[in-house]
Amino acid sequence: MATTFRPTDSGNPRHYEWQYLDLMREVWRRGSERIDRTGIGTRSLFGATMRFDLSEGRMPLITTKRVWWKTATREMLWFLTGETNIRPLLEQGVTIWSDWPLARYRRETGEDIAQGEFERRIVEDAGFAARWGDLGPVYGKQWVDWPTYEPAGEGLYREGQGINQVAQVVESLRTNPGSRRHIIEGWNVAELDRMALPPCHKTYQFHVAEGRLNGLLFQRSCDLALGVPFNLWSAALLQRMLAEQAGLEPGEFVWMGGDVHLYLNHAELVEEQLSREPAGDPRLAITRCPPSIFEYRISDFEVTDYHPQGAISAPIAV
Structure with a gap:
């Protein structure tokens, strides 16, 4: 049976983050x-x-440790470009996707290269980046260029025009808000084996009621300590951008997790975070509304009243 963690207790408002800490x-x-x-x-x-x-x-920004919301925002903007190579992220100082191509490089070449050196070579050498920096058809590729195929004669097929799911959702929110098909899907079964990591935050659905845009994320695999704080911010950010592009007010964000887990080597992180209490009321202002959802820049986002407690580090599982 699914467990629901609500932001209220006996009818009294609680800080939104207690849901996350209770689940942890x-x-x-x-x-x-x-x-x-x-x-x-x-x-x-x-x-x-x-x-x-x-x-x-309001945003579900975790306060009991620092969440690097600008890093998560840069990642979301990268997804929306459809890019699958880590080079544009590394050029912005975002290293959160380096582990997977680095592990592949070490495995296939036998060279025990340091992560910093690997990242430097990705940034400085376009040929090296093309060979070793690509992650396969991960999130952004599926979101804005889901592959299609069309007959090419005698049982053969050729690749057709890709489907931009994000653009379709923006259009359907504007023209058919009552639809139950406002969905962005990342789980392309035919291409999972080509992805460095199959999508964890896999399915987004949106719902319009009384001029407000509600959003739901289903996440199949949930690294509660490291990944989920990023995922909460990113999904809420996507919902905020979609609401702005569709001329709607942001409503409720619902997060649903399948396999919700904590790694056994994260014990120190978990115990430290559970000893802390959330505080503050962070808010996100989007300072510019570009012509399309694909034209936002990092400078368009401003967070206020975010005073998190210190960062807590833990190893990522690759």
Whole structure:
């Protein structure tokens, strides 16, 4: 049975972040220990929901540790370009996708290159970046250029015009707000094996009611300590941009997790974060409305009243 963590307790408002901390505590104390793909092992629960109010600029930005919201925003803008190479991210100082191509490079070449040197070569050498920096058809490719195929004679097919799901959703929100098909899907079964990492935040659905845009993210695999704080921000950010482009007010953001887990080697992070209490009321202002959702810049986003507690580091599982 899915577990729902709500932002209220006995009818009294609670800080929105308690949902996240309650879920973390539940997974850490009651989760089943399982061996996972990485070999590290996790404590895991299946099925959870959190709900966040995005009205008046509110965002689900975690305050019990620092979340690098500009990094997450740059990643989201990168997704919207359809790019699959890490080079544009590294040129902005964003290294969150380096682990997977670095691991492949080390495995296939046998060279134990340092991460910093690998990233430098990606930035400075276009040929090296093309060979080693590509992640395969990950998120952005599926979002804005989902592949199609058309007959080419005698049982043959050729690649057709890709489908821009994001543009379609913007158009449908404007022209057919009552639709139940406002969906952006990343789980392309035919291409999973070509992706460095199959999509974790895989399905987005949107719902319009009374001039407000509500959003739902289904996330199949949820690294609660490291990944989910980024995912909460990013999904809410996408919803905010879509609302602005469609002329709607932001409503409720619903996060749904499938396999919700904490890695066993994140014990220090978990215990430290659970000892902290959330505070503050961060707000996001979008300072410019570009002609399309694909033209936002990092300078268009301004966060106020965000005073997080110190960062907590932990190793990422590749």
